[in-house]
Amino acid sequence: MAENEDGQEKTEQPTAKRLEESRRKGQVARSRELNTMAVTLAGGIALTALSGHMGSGLSGIMSSNFRIDRADLFDTSAMLRHLAEAIGDALLMLLPFFAVVAVVAVLSSVALGGFSISAESMVPKFSKLNPVKGLGRLFSVKGLMELAKAMAKFLLIAGATGLVLWNLLDEFIGLGVMELGPAVAELVTLIGGSFVLIASTLILIALADVPFQLWDHKRQLKMTKQEVREELKQTEGRPEVKGRIRSLQREMAQRRMMEEVPKADVVVTNPTHYAVALRYDQDSMAAPKVVAKGADLVAANIRRVAGDHGVPVVEAPMLARAIHAHSEIGDAIPAGLYLAVAKLLAYVFQLRAYREGVGARPQPPTDLPVPEEMQVPADDGDTPLH
Numbered sequence: 001m002a003e004n005e006d007g008q009e010k011t012e013q014p015t016a017k018r019l020e021e022s023r024r025k026g027q028v029a030r031s032r033e034l035n036t037m038a039v040t041l042a043g044g045i046a047l048t049a050l051s052g053h054m055g056s057g058l059s060g061i062m063s064s065n066f067r068i069d070r071a072d073l074f075d076t077s078a079m080l081r082h083l084a085e086a087i088g089d090a091l092l093m094l095l096p097f098f099a100v101v102a103v104v105a106v107l108s109s110v111a112l113g114g115f116s117i118s119a120e121s122m123v124p125k126f127s128k129l130n131p132v133k134g135l136g137r138l139f140s141v142k143g144l145m146e147l148a149k150a151m152a153k154f155l156l157i158a159g160a161t162g163l164v165l166w167n168l169l170d171e172f173i174g175l176g177v178m179e180l181g182p183a184v185a186e187l188v189t190l191i192g193g194s195f196v197l198i199a200s201t202l203i204l205i206a207l208a209d210v211p212f213q214l215w216d217h218k219r220q221l222k223m224t225k226q227e228v229r230e231e232l233k234q235t236e237g238r239p240e241v242k243g244r245i246r247s248l249q250r251e252m253a254q255r256r257m258m259e260e261v262p263k264a265d266v267v268v269t270n271p272t273h274y275a276v277a278l279r280y281d282q283d284s285m286a287a288p289k290v291v292a293k294g295a296d297l298v299a300a301n302i303r304r305v306a307g308d309h310g311v312p313v314v315e316a317p318m319l320a321r322a323i324h325a326h327s328e329i330g331d332a333i334p335a336g337l338y339l340a341v342a343k344l345l346a347y348v349f350q351l352r353a354y355r356e357g358v359g360a361r362p363q364p365p366t367d368l369p370v371p372e373e374m375q376v377p378a379d380d381g382d383t384p385l386h
Helices: 016-024 032-049 051-065 078-110 131-138 141-167 169-177 180-200 202-220 225-236 239-263 297-308 317-326 335-355
Strands: 266-269 274-279 289-295 313-315
Touching: 032 051, 032 078, 032 180, 032 202, 051 078, 051 180, 141 169, 141 180, 141 202, 169 180, 180 202, 239 274, 239 289, 239 297, 266 297, 266 317, 266 335, 274 297, 274 317, 274 335, 289 297, 289 317, 297 313, 313 335, 317 335
Parallel strands: 266 313
Antiparallel strands: 266 274, 274 289
16 A cells, blocks of 8 residues: 555545646546557558558658659759659648647647646756665566566567567568559558557557556555644644634624614514524515524624614514524515514514604514414523514
């Protein structure tokens, strides 16, 4: 089992942060066997598909350069000119083949692990020159796997090459009696077909190597329990820091909530344990909304702010507990409490009119119905239910 430098066993799967860091460093799963197989197979297929084009191109190069005009015999620059022309024609002839191989080489190299460029992986690491660590890598699981792959590749390729050449021996010998043009085209076809057959044996190696590389990459990135804990602390912060942040967030939330209390139409209390501030604007709200709520010290602060800004405070223990339990700040009150809150707001609006000199002083409501399923039992010290 993998261990870190302190001898601790790496039993935990790598976290998302560990995987991202390894990708940033260029440590991604790669399979050279997949790349070799894809390039060789694509090269053989391209060679076969382009056999006519390459055969005619090669025939043209040979016919134009193996025959020398009399004037060229006395021209000292003729040979260089013929060489330059032959090289140019050969490059143009091979360009489609090189393009196919280059594209397949790039795609197959990133097929496993994705595209990744890292400057860190390009920095020389002198630790890799340590002979002790080199011997350790040589006799590691990965080193033994590489040795097994090399032996398997040698046996497969040697066996496949011998078998293909033996079966195509008559075709290769028959090229000697053919015309130059057809012989060259047939030679290219035979070589391309042989490449395809030989490269097909590498599929077996790639099928075994790809799962191994994925497993080995994951094994190397495994973490100890201590590493997971340390990363969790770095990612989410230490408990005391998180506690302080949560405390500050609560203070900010309560401060914002208290700023909404002066805008409320009424504060419903328990009278001491709970306080809920309600606001209703018939032009913009379908139902009254809870703008602030709290218990104990928070409830006392809500009552204090409401008193300082002239917001009516009404004692309705059962209703206060029900709204506090079944509503969140910013939410509309539950439909089951519409009737009770409507009676409460009617009292508040009448009280507001009375303070403005209109009408008689209203009496606080005593019948505020709360559905049985929404009732919350009274805590110790609560005012008895109305």
